[in-house]
Structure formats: structure tokens, C-alpha cells
Amino acid sequence: MLVLGIESSCDETGVALYHSEQGLLAHVLHSQVEVHAEYGGVVPELASRDHIRFLIPLVNQLLENSGCQRSEIDAVAYTAGPGLIGALMSGAAVARSLAWALGVPAVEVHHMEGHLLAPMLEGEVPKLPFIALLVSGGHTLLAEVERVGDYRLLGQSVDDAAGEAFDKTAKLLELGYPGGPALAKLAQQCTPGRFRFPRPMTDRPGLDFSFSGLKTFALNTIQSIQSDPDLEQSKADVACAFEEAVVDTLVIKCRRALQQTGCSRLIVSGGVGANRRLRDELRAMAEERGARVYYPRIEFCTDNGAMIAYAGCQRLLAGERQPLDIDARARWPMDALAAIR
Ligand code: KG4
Ligand code: ZN
Numbered sequence: 001m002l003v004l005g006i007e008s009s010c011d012e013t014g015v016a017l018y019h020s021e022q023g024l025l026a027h028v029l030h031s032q033v034e035v036h037a038e039y040g041g042v043v044p045e046l047a048s049r050d051h052i053r054f055l056i057p058l059v060n061q062l063l064e065n066s067g068c069q070r071s072e073i074d075a076v077a078y079t080a081g082p083g084l085i086g087a088l089m090s091g092a093a094v095a096r097s098l099a100w101a102l103g104v105p106a107v108e109v110h111h112m113e114g115h116l117l118a119p120m121l122e123g124e125v126p127k128l129p130f131i132a133l134l135v136s137g138g139h140t141l142l143a144e145v146e147r148v149g150d151y152r153l154l155g156q157s158v159d160d161a162a163g164e165a166f167d168k169t170a171k172l173l174e175l176g177y178p179g180g181p182a183l184a185k186l187a188q189q190c191t192p193g194r195f196r197f198p199r200p201m202t203d204r205p206g207l208d209f210s211f212s213g214l215k216t217f218a219l220n221t222i223q224s225i226q227s228d229p230d231l232e233q234s235k236a237d238v239a240c241a242f243e244e245a246v247v248d249t250l251v252i253k254c255r256r257a258l259q260q261t262g263c264s265r266l267i268v269s270g271g272v273g274a275n276r277r278l279r280d281e282l283r284a285m286a287e288e289r290g291a292r293v294y295y296p297r298i299e300f301c302t303d304n305g306a307m308i309a310y311a312g313c314q315r316l317l318a319g320e321r322q323p324l325d326i327d328a329r330a331r332w333p334m335d336a337l338a339a340i341r
Pocket of ligand 2: 137270
């Protein structure tokens with residue numbers, strides 16, 4: 001089955017072709033960074049308009065790159081939520097219309113399920129059950145996954161998501177948008193050990209997270225360095241201490257989740273999963289426990305069409321279909337999904 005996947009929930013337009021037997025055939029991504037950069041964050045209306053402008057040319061480019069014909073597409077999968085409603089509706093409208101014109105089924109994909117299954121897209125596929133750490137700009141959660149579609153929530157952020165904390169702290173450091181990767185880059189130039197940030201909610205049992213306090217801690221620390229002779233170096237030291245605190249906290253909770261469930265496989269997905277320090281430290285923690293950690297390739301950590309095509313393909317193979325209505329949901333709890341295998 002050849003599935004066209006369409007992602008448009010936020011600030012990236014992603015399209016991909018995934019074949020149930022041959023795997024990922026091609027993917028194309030258009031980033032809106034330039035559109036939003038001057039505003040210091042995503043402007044929803046501009047995001048929707050940009051998706052509308054690029055979706056169809058991207059699908060054409062995808063077909064050209066893959067050598068596939070439009071008529072070979074067996075189904076269309078698209079992100080139906082959660083996300084920015086206008087952005088979602090742009091993708092939903094194109095996906096549904098294409099499916100209707102081609103006379104093929106269309107299927108809604110939950111954006112977080114797309115992220116969560118991204119490590120299964122290619123390479124060595126982790127066996128079920130596994131623990132999933134999902135760290136994106138909008139969500140931070142740990143789930144136990146026994147079957148695809150059956151996500152038992154172990155813990156989640158009670159306030160800011162990890163990526164959101166990266167972005168807000170990056171803004172305080174005047175690193176602009178998108179903040180996470182810029183902060184991680186600056187942190188590489190640090191003097192280790194100059195600052196130490198707290199590791200929130202690690203001193204008590206449980207698997208929930210809280211990252212909003214770190215942002216306040218960063219604000220106070222940044223205010224205290226303003227008259228430093230080498231402000232750039234001091235900023236790098238703050239970036240590093242912040243990154244260490246987030247990574248350490250995530251590692252502590254992942255270790256706890258593996259311990260608590262007795263599981264020996266951890267998968268990591270979502271934009272913050274692209275963070276080098278997080279990848280290295282989780283791998284070291286897993287090795288220490290005789291466990292394995294699985295990641296998607298870096299470009300599939302952040303938003304992309306490939307993960308949507310893959311997740312949609314699994315749901316289509318399980319027989320899922322939706323009626324023709326063009327629908328999208330800004331909010332969509334992941335435990336509302338049906339288990340499929
Ligand atoms: O999964 P994603 O592309 O979009 C959402 O679904 O939210 O995640 C984007 C988030 C942003 O907050 C971004 O700053 C963060 O992932 N991010 C990173 C890195 N790359 C992306 N955070 C830390 N280090 C990185 N290398
Ligand atoms: Zn995402």
C-alpha cells in the first residue's frame with residue numbers, strides 16, 4: 001500500500017510517500033522559519049497561508065523525486081490534530097480533496113502518535129512493548145506502549161513542555177526563533193560547572209515533569225550576568241546549565257520509568273529528541289541498565305511528513321477509514337485513540 005502523508009500542524013509543511021512493503025520512498029519538507037523569524041515565534045495566520053501556498057507544489061515535487069505517479073497513491077494520511085487549527089485545516093483540506101479526486105481512502109493521524117512511531121520508520125525497529133519519551137515543543141510525556149495505538153500515560157509535564165522551555169529560555173538569551181537548536185549550539189561553548197540549575201520534581205516519586213521554574217531560574221541568572229565583562233561567554237554558561245538541567249531531569253525520569261515497568265526498550269521522539277546531549281546521556285543511562293534506546297534519524301525528530309505517512313499506513317492496514325468530512329482538532333487527547341495491533 002502506497003500512502004501519501006501530509007503534516008501541517010505548526011510551522012513545517014511535510015509530505016512523504018511510505019510504502020507498506022518497501023518502506024519510505026521519499027519525503028520533502030518546507031520550513032517556515034523565515035516567515036516567523038522576524039516575529040520571534042510562530043504566527044498562526046501566516047503559518048496557515050504558507051501551508052496553503054506550499055502544499056500542492058510540495059506534493060508535486062515529492063512525486064517527481066520518488067518517480068511515482070499520482071495514480072499509484074493508495075491512500076492519504078494527514079495530521080488532524082493536535083496543533084494550530086488553521087494550519088491543520090490547510091493540510092486536511094488538501095489531503096481530503098486529493099483522496100476524493102483519486103478515489104482513495106483518507107485517514108486522520110494524531111500528530112503525537114506520528115512522533116511516537118517515528119523510531120519505527122526505518123532501520124532497526126524496536127520490539128513492543130517499549131517506553132516512549134515524547135519531547136516536543138507542545139508536549140512532554142512518558143508512555144508505556146504495549147500495542148500500536150495503546151498508550152498508557154506514565155507521566156507528563158504539568159506546565160511547559162521541554163521544547164517550550166528551550167524556546168522561552170532561548171528568547172531570554174536573545175537567540176531568536178527557533179530557540180532550541182540555537183540554545184544547544186551556544187551551550188557547546190560553555191565553561192562547565194559555572195552555574196547549576198535545579199532538576200525539577202526529581203526529589204519526589206512520580207514521572208511528571210515541570211519546566212516552567214527553569215525558565216524563571218534562567219531569567220534571574222540572566223539578569224545577574226548583565227554586567228559581566230564577557231557577556232557572550234556568560235550566556236553560553238547559562239545555556240549550558242539550562243540544557244544540563246533539562247537533560248538530567250529527562251534522564252532521571254526515563255531511568256525511573258524503565259525501573260518501574262521492568263521494560264528494557266526506550267524510544268525517544270519529538271523535536272527535543274534531536275538534542276545531542278539528550279541522545280548521548282540517554283544512551284549512556286540505557287547501556288548502564290542493559291537497556292536499549294531507539295531514536296529516529298535527526299530530521300525525523302522534528303515535524304515531518306514521513307512519520308505521518310507511517311502512522312497513517314499502520315491505521316489503514318488495520319482497516320481504519322474516515323468519512324469525507326474535512327475535520328481537524330486543535331486539542332486531541334492521545335488516549336482517545338484505538339489500539340490497532
Ligand atoms: O516536534 P517538534 O518539531 O514540534 C512540535 O510538535 O512541537 O518540536 C519542536 C521543538 C521546539 O521547541 C524546538 O526548540 C525543539 O523541539 N528542538 C530542540 C532541538 N531541536 C528542536 N530542542 C533542543 N535541542 C535541539 N537540538
Ligand atoms: Zn511535532
